[in-house]
Amino acid sequence: MPKVTIKTDNKTIEVKEGYPLIDMCEDHDTSILFGCRDGACGACMIRVIDGEQFISKMQDNERDFLETMAAAPNERLACQCKVSGGDIVIEVSE
């Protein structure tokens, strides 16, 4: 099972294949915040430090939003991400 390490919280959580990050955060106490849950508010922005290839591919709505926010290439919206195939390391974007 993939492991998600949240550096901001100094926490590593094991998840099922294809498990949404938003559900993982609801199951555990993390510092990733959520608002709209639909890729439209930016509250859940994270920075991917490692394992980007194990996060679900970016869809158009997420890409459009991140472009509007002038986000860095390694920033994603946690509410739009699922994890499968390997371990990832993320932190909360500031």
Ligand code: FES
């Ligand atoms: S919760 Fe609003 S963009 Fe993710």
